[in-house]
Amino acid sequence: MLTRRDLLRALGLLGISPVGCHDAIAAREAENPVVGARPALRFGLTPVILDDRVAFLRLWASWLERQLGRPVVFIQRARYREIMDLLLRGGLDLAWICGYPYVQHRWELSLIAVPRFQGQPKYRSYIIVGADSPFTALRDLEGGLFAWSDPDSNSGYLYPRVALLEQGQDPDRFFRRTFFTWGHRHAVEAVAEGLADGAAVDSYVWETLARRVPELTGQTRIILRSPLFGFPPLAGAPGLVPTDLQAIRQVLLRQDQDPIGRQLLDELNLDGFAPAEPGLFDDIAAMAARLDAGRRT
Amino acid sequence: MSLTPASYRHRLPLSLSVAAVVTAVSMALALGLQTLDNLREDQGRNALRLGHAMSEILVQALLHDDVWLAYSLLRGPEKDAADATWILIDAGQRIFASNRPERFRLDQSLEAALPWLPVAAFSPDAPAPALVRSIAPQDDGTRRVLRLTLASEGGPVGELIALLSDRPFLARFREILVGGVLVTAAVLAVMLPAGWLWGRRMASPLMQLAACMARVGTEDARQLRCQIPESDSEIGQLGRQFSAMLAALAEKGALEQQMLQAERLAAVGRVAAGVAHEVNNPLGGMLMAIDTYRQGQVLDARTARLLDLIDRALQQIRGSVSALLVEARGDSRTLAPTDLEDVRTLVQPRLARSSVRLDWNMGLASALDLPAAPVRQLLLNLLLNAIDAAEPGGAVRVEAGIDGGQLAVRVENSGRPIPAEQLAHLFEPYPEQRPHAQGLGLWICYQIVSQLGGQIRVASSAERTGFQVELPLGTEEAP
Numbered sequence: 001m002l003t004r005r006d007l008l009r010a011l012g013l014l015g016i017s018p019v020g021c022h023d024a025i026a027a028r029e030a031e032n033p034v035v036g037a038r039p040a041l042r043f044g045l046t047p048v049i050l051d052d053r054v055a056f057l058r059l060w061a062s063w064l065e066r067q068l069g070r071p072v073v074f075i076q077r078a079r080y081r082e083i084m085d086l087l088l089r090g091g092l093d094l095a096w097i098c099g100y101p102y103v104q105h106r107w108e109l110s111l112i113a114v115p116r117f118q119g120q121p122k123y124r125s126y127i128i129v130g131a132d133s134p135f136t137a138l139r140d141l142e143g144g145l146f147a148w149s150d151p152d153s154n155s156g157y158l159y160p161r162v163a164l165l166e167q168g169q170d171p172d173r174f175f176r177r178t179f180f181t182w183g184h185r186h187a188v189e190a191v192a193e194g195l196a197d198g199a200a201v202d203s204y205v206w207e208t209l210a211r212r213v214p215e216l217t218g219q220t221r222i223i224l225r226s227p228l229f230g231f232p233p234l235a236g237a238p239g240l241v242p243t244d245l246q247a248i249r250q251v252l253l254r255q256d257q258d259p260i261g262r263q264l265l266d267e268l269n270l271d272g273f274a275p276a277e278p279g280l281f282d283d284i285a286a287m288a289a290r291l292d293a294g295r296r297t
Numbered sequence: 298m299s300l301t302p303a304s305y306r307h308r309l310p311l312s313l314s315v316a317a318v319v320t321a322v323s324m325a326l327a328l329g330l331q332t333l334d335n336l337r338e339d340q341g342r343n344a345l346r347l348g349h350a351m352s353e354i355l356v357q358a359l360l361h362d363d364v365w366l367a368y369s370l371l372r373g374p375e376k377d378a379a380d381a382t383w384i385l386i387d388a389g390q391r392i393f394a395s396n397r398p399e400r401f402r403l404d405q406s407l408e409a410a411l412p413w414l415p416v417a418a419f420s421p422d423a424p425a426p427a428l429v430r431s432i433a434p435q436d437d438g439t440r441r442v443l444r445l446t447l448a449s450e451g452g453p454v455g456e457l458i459a460l461l462s463d464r465p466f467l468a469r470f471r472e473i474l475v476g477g478v479l480v481t482a483a484v485l486a487v488m489l490p491a492g493w494l495w496g497r498r499m500a501s502p503l504m505q506l507a508a509c510m511a512r513v514g515t516e517d518a519r520q521l522r523c524q525i526p527e528s529d530s531e532i533g534q535l536g537r538q539f540s541a542m543l544a545a546l547a548e549k550g551a552l553e554q555q556m557l558q559a560e561r562l563a564a565v566g567r568v569a570a571g572v573a574h575e576v577n578n579p580l581g582g583m584l585m586a587i588d589t590y591r592q593g594q595v596l597d598a599r600t601a602r603l604l605d606l607i608d609r610a611l612q613q614i615r616g617s618v619s620a621l622l623v624e625a626r627g628d629s630r631t632l633a634p635t636d637l638e639d640v641r642t643l644v645q646p647r648l649a650r651s652s653v654r655l656d657w658n659m660g661l662a663s664a665l666d667l668p669a670a671p672v673r674q675l676l677l678n679l680l681l682n683a684i685d686a687a688e689p690g691g692a693v694r695v696e697a698g699i700d701g702g703q704l705a706v707r708v709e710n711s712g713r714p715i716p717a718e719q720l721a722h723l724f725e726p727y728p729e730q731r732p733h734a735q736g737l738g739l740w741i742c743y744q745i746v747s748q749l750g751g752q753i754r755v756a757s758s759a760e761r762t763g764f765q766v767e768l769p770l771g772t773e774e775a776p
Contacts, residue, residue, distance in 0.1 A: 145403050147365075177404040186365060194399035195368055199453035 040071035041248070044083040044095030047150065047183035048232040049268065050208060060264050067251040067258075080152035080183050087237050094240060094248065098232045100154035103285040106278050110236035110245055113252045114276035117204050121231045121274045124203040125155030127163075127224035128191050138163060138224050140215065141257050144197035146175040147190040150182055153202070154284050159198040161225050162287045185209065192219035204231070208269040230280035234273070249275070299532065304505050310496025317488045325477035332473050341429035341441060344381050344459045348445040352457060355385055356447050359393060364403060365672045367394035368541045382439070383462040384410070414442065414458070429461070429678045438462035441553075452688060459590035502526030506536055513543070517550065554721075562724055562743060569621040569726065576618050584611050621726065621735055623671075623744035634659065634668040637697065640676045644684060653687045660698035666771040667704060671745040676706065678766050686762060702770055703751070710761035715755070723755055742766075 041064075045051045057074050064072040075091075077083045080098055087095045094112055101107060114121040129135040135144075138160070149156025158169060161171040177194075181187045184205035190196040203225070210217040234252065236245045255261035255271030265272055358367035361405055371383040371394050385394040386407050393402035401410050406714040412701050413435060427445040443459035463470075494573055509523035515710070525536040587608050596604065648655055676695075683693045686708040697706040715723065742764075746753040751768035 016598070087738075179362070179403070181365040186369070190365065190368070195364075195403065 003201070038070040040073045041068065041094070041244075042092045043072055043074050043089055044092040044097070045076045046080045046083045046097055046232075047185070048080075048096060048098050048153075048202060048205070050147065050185060050205060050212075051151075052185070056264075056267050063260055063264060064251065067261075068247060078088055079111070080150045087235065090235055090237060090239050093244065094234055094236045096232060096234050098150075098153050098155075099230050099281045100283040100288060101152045101156045102235055103281045103288055106281070106285075108238045108239075110240060110244060111276050111278055112236050112249050113273040114231050114232040114233045114266075114280060116271040116274050117231055117269070118207075119271060120228070121276060121280065122228040123155065123231045124228055125159040125226035126201050126206050126222045127160060127198060128201060128206070128220040128222050128277065129198045130191055130194060131219050131221045133197065133221070136223055138198075139167060139169075140223075141146070141198045142169075142174055143176045145195070146178045146274050147181050147187045147196035147199035148178055149184050149201060149241070150180060151189045153184075154229060154232075154287075155202040155226070156184055156187060156200045158287050158291060160205075165222065165290065188216060189219055192216055197259070198223075202232075204269070207227070211269060218283050229284055229285070230241050233276060233281075240282065306497060307499040309500045310382045310493040312491050313492035313496045317485060317492055321481040321485060323602060325474065325481050328477060329474045333463075333464060333466075333470050336470065337441070337461075337463070340380060340461055341443065344443045344461055345427060345429060345445075348443060348457050351449050352445060355457060356449045356454055358445065359385070359387055360449060364394055368396075368398065370660070371396040380461070380465040381443075382462075383751060384458040384460070385447075385455060387455045388460065393455060401405040411458075413462075436712075438464050448471055452536045455655065500527070502530075502536065506532070506539060509539070513546070549576065558721065558724070562747070564749075565725060566744060570577055573622045576614065580615055580618075581612055584608065584615075586653050620741075623741050623748070630669045631664050632669045632672050633664045634661045634671050636669045637661065637676060640673055643677060644680050647681065647684050648693075651687070652685050652689050654691060654692040655684075656694040658694070658696045660696075665699075665704060667749065667768060669747065672704075672768070675742050675745045676708075677768065678742050681705075681706040682738055683708050683762075683764075686710050687712045699770070700767075704770060706766040706768075707763060707776075708766075715757040715762055720755060720757060724753070 043061075043064075045057075051057070061072045061074055075083075077086070080101055083092070083095050083097060084101045084105070086092045087097065088108060102111075117123055120292055127141075129141070135141055137147070147158075148160070151157055164171040164174050181190050181199070186203040187196075187199035187201045188206060188209060191199045206217060206220075206222075236248075252273040253275065255267055320430045343345060353371055355367055357363070358370070360386060362676065367385050372387060373396065382401075383394075383396045384392060384401050385405075387393045390407045392401050392403060392405045392407060394403070409605050410601050413432075427443065429441050431441050432439065437460070439460040439462050441461040443457075443461065443690065445457040446457075447455045447457055475584050503526075507525055512523070525539075525540050526532055587604055591604060593599075627769060637659055641655070644655070665667065680693065680695065687693050691711040693711075694707075694709045696705075698705055724739050726737055728738040746766055746768065749768050753767075754765045756765070
């Protein structure tokens, strides 16, 4: 039966928040009059991480506030593109974005840091299928139902399409039907619940879910692991002041040395943050170019 | 053995129990079915409301080709526990989303997925009203279908279908039924023994009556002591009628007994009188002959002694025989109160000897139209008997009075009661039980009373024995 919660959930899926983000900022500033002297740092989040854990994000924001000495506001959107638009048009100071949109805008954005996952600033794309399904390889999914995470996701869109191209398949016709789940977690759910035959997801999200919600990932099986790519980076907006950028980078790079910061990283299932060169994302850039070329031909 | 028990003792409580069980079971069934009906109605109404609530977002999902949005809305928070199967189909009659994604695959044609569902005609002018329709139960348990056309700006973009089955609330229905059965059992556990007891209580007066009736005919009606149910019910009436019948039976028995006794005594009287006459006639002749012989001859001493002996023996015979013949009407003198006082005086020596107290209550003021001598003899006999029967230190009470045109005399004494078997033969001459007595006292009393057209009765209880005599006044002739 439908409850009010379901309707709120439906509204949330449409991106209509009952509380506007500006109200949220005002509320936070009112709560912290001491740090309210400087404008809040606007930190955009995308579903490259499990961004649905409000309590954790609040703790991380307050830790960052103490480290930076200024308010920090997390701004979340359901789709990568909305965050990218905000980031490029000055609506955000920094954002945790995917490598694919980063390489598309790498000349405008500054690289602040890259998370270290399982010892290195890298991750993969997983092609997953239902645990009980007969599929063992990507080509078995021909004519099936496939869930992409987001059209701006490397692991959830770019890589599987390029992989199909490399197998000589047309990614737009290989599957009978595809759809976007707007988030890696949703892609895992779509496969686990039988909505899709297969999906492409972020290895970091899948592994983190496997640690936290093993009964969900237990209903899926990985049939393809991509090569390693640069982990979704934290990118600064074009207008981010260099001193601020440095300050933020210093805080993030030292987060694993702070006891509370360490716990927060554990919650994120990350080892820490590392400085990074744009070259880390060259593979993704190459794939993006390949896909563009494929489109043009 | 018959299926229906014969006795009301079992039939009544059994009927009550059966009625209780049938009532309880039919109540539980009716409630259960009503609940099932209500649950189905609620399910349909909720589905309709939910469908309308979701329709706007589902239209957006269809327009934006957002499968995940539609799916995440349809699957809701319950997932497997959802009441209904929801299917969203697009304008091309293909499945767009469902909360049962494994059963209803994305992009599958509706016809292939639900062959039994009639194809809805999309008409842009008049979209079909959303309705929950009952259908023939399908293999998957679907019993009702909700179809809601989704339209945007007047044009249909898809349809929302809900397949409703009884499965979601069958468990609840079963719980209600089990609850009903348990409550029924609990109530019956109380009701049945109560009903059983009540039934037995209702039947028990009938039992008493039946047991009592069974004794009629085998026992003497006068001695029959039955517990008769007392109530205003039909059984109570029956009981009262039955008591009346018993009383009539007892009266009849007593009357018969009395008549029998009277007849026997009359017969004995006739025999005695007859014998007395038959004996008296030759006796008179013999006495006369002896007398004549005495006067006509000179007797020697031996003959004279012999004749005297014969004479005395014959006189004795005459005395004994005339004792049997009571002649009550011979005396024409009427009874005066002094006659009765004489009797009192006559018994004084006996009273003194036996140290018995006499309680004398005479309510007579004037002479009565009754022969004096027999009444005196009657009273004397009764009084002497009473003084005999009253043991030393006892008491005798005498009452006499005029009561409704007759003289009523009552003589009572304390002491041992007369046994019942003696009472029946009390007034007969020479009763067996009293061989030591002369034996004609009460016989004479009875003869006197009978000849005067009256009645004599005796009643003996544990403490007192009383003789009641009633003599009609002014009736010269008795039948």
